[in-house]
Amino acid sequence: MTTPTTAQTIITAVLTVVVAAFVVAALVDWRRSGSPAFLLVLVGGYVCSFNEATVDVLGHCFFPLDGVLGYTAFGRGVPVWVVLAYVVFFGGLAYVMALAFRRGASRRAMWCGIATFGVLNVLLELPMLSAKLYVYYGDQPFAIGGFPVSWLVINSLGALFGAVVVVRLSWFFTGARQLLLVFVPFATYMTSWVLAMPYFAITNTDMPSGVRMAAAVLSMVLGLIAIDALIRIGTGQWRLLPPQTFETSTEDPKHALAHT
Template sequence: MQLPNQMPEPPVHMAMSPYYPYILAISIAIFCAATAYAARDAKRTGRWLPLLVIAGAAIASFQECIYDVAVLVWWAELDTTPMYRIFNRSVPLWMVFAYPWFIGGMGYWAYRHFQDGMRSATLWKLYFFGWFANLLLEVPALQIGDIYTYYGEQPFKILGFPIWMAMTNTLMPIFVGAALHALDDVLRGPRALLTLVLVPAATASAEIASGWPIWLALNSGQGLWLTQAATLVTLGFSMSLAYLISLKLCVEAPATGRVGATPAATKVQFAS
């Protein structure tokens, strides 16, 4: 007896929207701004780290096809030339510019503030700002036409965007910032090039660690009730991971000194 197919069928006949070049242009502009910020900070600090974080996030964009299969995202394949096509997913050039500013730019910002002694309240502001930034990134593209779509039993959509995606995506820059902070003394000299490995690793860790419950539910064939329940689990995982990072890395009071400088001594909060 043949078992039923649990995975929903994607809309394979979707043609790319004529508005896609505008979305790409906006993303390139934001990418250029993030890169300019990184270059300025590289000059100020005398380190290549800021630019390597941006480059590492661009490398992480090649993970997109893996997530797209798991979270049921389909990019329009007709009337377009993708950046690459793997796992039967045609990923557009847009992603190689979006990842660097969302993950790289925000991740480097988190790193600098961890170095300066980030308070828990600041981390939670970054956490929820990530939700807003993710909505700002995706909702316009979902609304103007057939660039891509979330298919299957996607729960809790806002203008075509399943809100659970923000719960997982917001952790990516936080994980990147935390990893850079933890390994800052290692990422010096030629070893700074290891940032190109660290950033994609932190990105994947955040996405998988918080998102796997909803991934399983979406591909189980059990319907909307299970994906809705899994959303609550994913929210719990996402906030718990952010909370653990705040316990380990955030300080009770802001350290003195400029942002980006490692404080001589900070009082770190630990769980009892």
């Protein structure tokens, strides 16, 4: 399998323009708000790209090694355009979702945002698969045009998780601790793989197609439940901690800690 040069050049150029637009927007936001959070999350999208080789092994995805590679690991090459895609999806779009939460987006609006994220994911993947820039190999359940739809849930969950962490832990990411934002996309995307493990585990076996499909369905259902839970947390419908009661706020601090 060899890399189609024209397709690689086109997608690299398109994603470079999109990344540049996000960087400009982040710099403008920094100047207006005084916070580099947007830019740091974009850098985090780049850091997140170092997950790709691992998830390619788990999910049976392969990129030809003769392309313009950003790095190689575990015997897998990760093209520069894939690194740029991470900056867009797990950096830029994740921060856009965080902004939506911060501005009071409803649960329904966020589900529409997740659907939009999925559509953009498909619009990126299908032409690239058709052009033979990469391939999902093996017996992949629920594949459309060579694209396993399980990845829509995996990718959406990872980006959304990052957005929720950014907005709900904004009190933590202040001062020098803002620099930790560069690790949020990497950590949240990798954490989201826990729910994808039924799919990943069966994909790396010789189990029959029926078992593979059941594992993929399980991972997708778990992922969708987690997405809804994260949206509820992001919108404030669910709290990470119970609201402080009057009794707790006025009692002796040592006594209060005894109840935690």
